Amino acid sequence: MATLADFRFEKATWCPGCGDFSVLAALQQVCVRMGLEPEDVCCVSGIGCSGKISQHFGSYGFHTLHGRSLPTAQGIKMANQDLTVIAAGGDGDGYGIGMGHFIHACRRNVDITYIVMDNHIYGLTTGQASPTSKKGFKTKTSPTGVAEEPVKPLELAIVAGASFVAQAFSGELKQMQRIIEEGMKHKGFSLINVFSPCVTFNRVNTYEWFKENIVNLDEEEGYDKHNKAKALQRIGETDSVCTGILYQEDRPAFHEAVLGATDRGTVKLPLEIPQAEMQSLMDQFRR
Numbered sequence: 001m002a003t004l005a006d007f008r009f010e011k012a013t014w015c016p017g018c019g020d021f022s023v024l025a026a027l028q029q030v031c032v033r034m035g036l037e038p039e040d041v042c043c044v045s046g047i048g049c050s051g052k053i054s055q056h057f058g059s060y061g062f063h064t065l066h067g068r069s070l071p072t073a074q075g076i077k078m079a080n081q082d083l084t085v086i087a088a089g090g091d092g093d094g095y096g097i098g099m100g101h102f103i104h105a106c107r108r109n110v111d112i113t114y115i116v117m118d119n120h121i122y123g124l125t126t127g128q129a130s131p132t133s134k135k136g137f138k139t140k141t142s143p144t145g146v147a148e149e150p151v152k153p154l155e156l157a158i159v160a161g162a163s164f165v166a167q168a169f170s171g172e173l174k175q176m177q178r179i180i181e182e183g184m185k186h187k188g189f190s191l192i193n194v195f196s197p198c199v200t201f202n203r204v205n206t207y208e209w210f211k212e213n214i215v216n217l218d219e220e221e222g223y224d225k226h227n228k229a230k231a232l233q234r235i236g237e238t239d240s241v242c243t244g245i246l247y248q249e250d251r252p253a254f255h256e257a258v259l260g261a262t263d264r265g266t267v268k269l270p271l272e273i274p275q276a277e278m279q280s281l282m283d284q285f286r287r
């Protein structure tokens with residue numbers, strides 16, 4: 001049985017206090033709690049400080065291109081459904097350059113878990129505005145304040161068809177662990193947006209700011225995570241500054257819809273290359 005030490009790899013180089021440490025710790029603890037072995041899991045990450053998570057998490061890993069964790073992770077899952085596949089990255093990675101993939105992953109419902117470490121800024125490139133930066137937020141790229149409305153990943157995911165949408169906070173480790181575990185157990189695409197403060201470049205959305213502003217919908221009496229319209233309304237009322245499992249629905253994951261299979265066995269991809277056809281294609285290309 002694997003221990004926490006088995007899921008550790010290389011000392012993390014994040015700034016002391018970075019919210020991403022808690023996300024890594026929560027993921028490691030959940031994997032141990034679920035009885036997973038490192039070889040059962042693949043962590044696919046994009047580019048950014050948060051993208052380094054695949055280097056520090058002791059499982060199979062793939063540190064892929066900026067904004068491309070989701071297509072890579074979905075491909076890995078479809079080729080080997082026995083793997084537990086985690087995609088991870090930042091708000092810039094997922095909701096900026098990776099936005100197209102995000103929307104399609106939500107509607108496709110491949111059985112993977114997507115963890116976005118959302119610090120409302122580009123950390124790795126030293127502090128530019130990101131798609132989730134609040135209006136008026138001053139950065140190097142927005143010296144007079146961000147003029148655009150922020151992207152709303154929770155609402156976008158629900159409307160695009162995601163079957164599990166949650167939000168956690170790096171300052172609330174226990175709740176984050178429970179949410180990650182539920183997301184990993186969920187059959188289909190799970191989005192877990194984590195408020196993960198950048199202590200170096202974001203001096204506005206700090207741990208204190210999140211503690212003062214977060215509304216915990218997990219604890220709100222009468223909140224129904226299965227009611228799409230009400231979930232959208234309540235998330236909007238909190239200006240998306242809420243935590244909990246916000247929306248969940250039971251519908252077939254992509255492999256079930258496509259293969260009509262309910263078992264999670266490995267898909268046999270036809271990887272053999274028909275030599276005669278390949279030769280004919282190459283001959284046509286040479287002409």
Ligand SMILES: Cc1ncc(C[n+]2csc(CCOP(=O)(O)OP(=O)(O)O)c2C)c(N)n1
Nearest residue numbers: 047048049050066090091092093122123124
């Ligand atoms: C194609 C491409 N464009 C731009 C970059 C530069 N770049 C690297 S990370 C990054 C954004 C990082 O911000 P975020 O995804 O929020 O992650 P964080 O560092 O805050 O964890 C950018 C723009 C790149 N590596 N590749």
Ligand code: SF4
Nearest residue numbers: 015018049123198199
């Ligand atoms: S720059 Fe920000 S996001 Fe990057 S490691 Fe430091 S605190 Fe974390």
